[in-house]
Amino acid sequence: MKLSINKSRSLWWILSSVITLVGLISMLISWQNPDIRAPLRPSLDFIGGTRLQFERDCTKPGNCDQPIDINVVREVAKAQGLGDSSIQIVTDRETGAENGISIRTKTLEREERTNLQNALSEKIGSFDEQKNQFDTVGPTLGRELFTSGMIALIVSFAGIVIYLNFRFQLDYAVFAIIALFHDVLITAGIFSIFGLVFGTEVDSLFIVALLTITGFSVNDTVVIYDRIRETLKLEPNRPIADIVDDAVNQTLGRSINTTLTTMLPLFAIYLFGGETLKNFALALIFGFLAGAYSSIFIASTLLTLWRERTSSSTVLPSTEVADTQ
Numbered sequence: 001m002k003l004s005i006n007k008s009r010s011l012w013w014i015l016s017s018v019i020t021l022v023g024l025i026s027m028l029i030s031w032q033n034p035d036i037r038a039p040l041r042p043s044l045d046f047i048g049g050t051r052l053q054f055e056r057d058c059t060k061p062g063n064c065d066q067p068i069d070i071n072v073v074r075e076v077a078k079a080q081g082l083g084d085s086s087i088q089i090v091t092d093r094e095t096g097a098e099n100g101i102s103i104r105t106k107t108l109e110r111e112e113r114t115n116l117q118n119a120l121s122e123k124i125g126s127f128d129e130q131k132n133q134f135d136t137v138g139p140t141l142g143r144e145l146f147t148s149g150m151i152a153l154i155v156s157f158a159g160i161v162i163y164l165n166f167r168f169q170l171d172y173a174v175f176a177i178i179a180l181f182h183d184v185l186i187t188a189g190i191f192s193i194f195g196l197v198f199g200t201e202v203d204s205l206f207i208v209a210l211l212t213i214t215g216f217s218v219n220d221t222v223v224i225y226d227r228i229r230e231t232l233k234l235e236p237n238r239p240i241a242d243i244v245d246d247a248v249n250q251t252l253g254r255s256i257n258t259t260l261t262t263m264l265p266l267f268a269i270y271l272f273g274g275e276t277l278k279n280f281a282l283a284l285i286f287g288f289l290a291g292a293y294s295s296i297f298i299a300s301t302l303l304t305l306w307r308e309r310t311s312s313s314t315v316l317p318s319t320e321v322a323d324t325q
Contacts, residue, residue, distance in 0.1 A: 002245070002249055003245070003248060003249055003252060003302055004245050005244070005245060005248055005296065005297055006241040006245055006301055006304050009297075009301035009304070009305070011299060011320050012297035012298065013243050013298070013301070016182055016186075016293075016294070016297075016298060018187060019186055019189070020185050020189060022100060022183065022189060022193075023185060023186060023188065023189010023192060023193065024185070025039065025187060026189055026192040026193045026196060027039035027188070027189065027192045029196060030192050030196055031202050033196070035086050036086075036195065036196075039188070039192055040131075040188060040192050040195055040202045040206075041190055041192075041195030041199065041200060041201045041202065042146075042194075042201065042202060043201040043202060043203040044104065044135055044136075044137040044203075045137060045145050045203040045204045046143075046145060046146045046203070046204075048107065048137045048138050048143075049104060049105055049106050049107050049136070049137065050104075050105055050106065050107050050108045050113070050134065050135070050136045051102065051103070051104045051105075051133075051134070051135045052102070052103045052105075052108075052113060052117075052132075052133070052134055052137075053090060053100060053101070053102045053132065053133040053134075054100060054101050054103075054117065054120060054131075054132050054258055055090070055092065055100035055127060055128050055131040055132065056099045056100070056124070056125045056126065056127055056128065057126050057127060057128035058097075058099060058128075059128075060125075060126060060273060063125040063126060064097070064099050064125065066090055066125075067098060068098060068099065068100075068101060068124050069124070070087060070088075070089055070101075072123050072124060072261075073087050073101055073103075073120065073124065074087055075123075075124075076116070076120050076123055077103065077105070077116070077121045079119065080112070080115060080116050080119060080321060082103075082105045082106070082116070082303055085103050085104060085105035085106075086103070086104040086105070087101065087102070087103050087104075088101070088102045088199045089101060089102075097277075100131075101120070101124075103116075105168075107136060107138070108136075114236035117132075121156045126196075128299075129220070138192075139314050145204050146252075147161075149204065149207030150207075152207065152211060153184075153207065153210060153214075156211055156214055156215075157164060157177060157180065157214070160173070160176065160177065160180065160214065160218050161173045161174075161177055164176050164218075164222070166307060168225055168226075168229060171303065171306055171307075172225050172229075172303065173243060175298075175299045175302040175303050175306070176218055176222075176225070176299055178222045178298070178299070178302060179217060179221055179291075179295060179298045179299035179302075180214050180217055180218060180294075180295035182290065182294045182298055183213055183214070183217045183287055183290040183291045183294055184210055184213065184214070184287075186287075186290040187209070187210065187213060187283055187286050187287040187290060188210075188285050191279075191283065193205070201279075202279070203279070205276075205279070205280040205283075206279065206280070206283055208280070209280050209283035209284050209287060210282060210283070212287070213283075213284065213287030213288065213290075213291055216262070216287070216288055216291050217287075217288075217290075217291030217292075217294060217295060220255055220258070220291060220292060220295035220296075221253070221294075221295040221299045223254065223295075224248060224255075224295055224296070224299070224300055225247075225250050225299075225303075227246075227251055228243055228244055228247040228251055228303070229302075231243045231246065231247060240303075240304050240307040240308060241304050241308070244301070244303065244304045247300070248296055248300055252296070255292055255295065255296060258292075259288060259289070259292040262288055263285060263288065263289075266281045266284050266285050266288070267281075267285070269281040270282055270285065276288070279304065
């Protein structure tokens with residue numbers, strides 16, 4: 001079966017626009033949320049502070065009979081001068097019971113952490129010392145991590161534009177970058193929604209995931225663009241829409257197989273890799289799916305529209321000379 005992507009290109013654009021818009025709206029809501037104050041819910045990696053996680057000791061009789069009331073936890077935190085803290089109920093991975101709490105707050109000294117733990121124990125039950133966790137990150141380091149991540153992302157985008165402009169032509173580079181922005185925005189939008197609904201946080205590994213997504217997506221796009229360029233050299237008078245459709249169909253099997261084989265280890269990491277890598281794998285899963293989609297349905301169809309409008313479906317002489325050398 002031959003896929004005619006250009007006949008329904010408006011549908012692909014509308015679908016991507018809706019998904020991207022929902023993500024942007026979620027980011028705006030997240031920014032206005034006093035508990036988040038950012039497009040995505042940041043972890044301590046970026047904002048600095050102390051994260052405390054307590055889990056009740058259910059081996060003690062009656063200690064876990066009553067569910068944890070988050071309002072009681074907020075009252076205790078407020079009494080300790082931590083009223084602006086972000087507080088969540090944590091589910092035990094083994095039992096599925098909600099017997100833990102996670103508190104993200106300003107940097108606390110040892111005595112302040114102890115006082116908070118004791119006050120909470122009096123209200124909701126004693127905690128298992130073996131399962132308690134404390135993490136502290138300075139605000140300066142958090143800002144440095146965020147700045148370095150953003151610089152790395154911008155530099156990667158600039159490098160991709162330069163490479164594609166040199167390897168192909170400027171319009172190829174422009175639409176490949178649009179597709180990359182599409183992938184990054186969709187992935188960020190999904191995690192913004194997760195942050196609002198499930199309390200999912202993004203850490204420094206999320207920036208690494210975005211960089212990995214851009215590399216995967218542009219690789220898929222380059223394969224399709226290379227087939228388009230080769231066909232244009234052989235049949236310069238053929239309608240650009242037909243050339244693009246043929247290029248997509250010729251590389252479709254490769255794109256699907258590459259994406260599926262990449263998904264398998266990512267699902268394995270998500271299911272068995274532990275909490276630290278779970279969100280990283282999830283970001284890659286959504287990003288790779290968005291990247292495969294954008295390479296086929298966004299970057300290619302935008303190039304078709306541009307060439308139809310500008311009537312430049314022929315290969316530039318300079319490109320031909322460069323390719324024959």
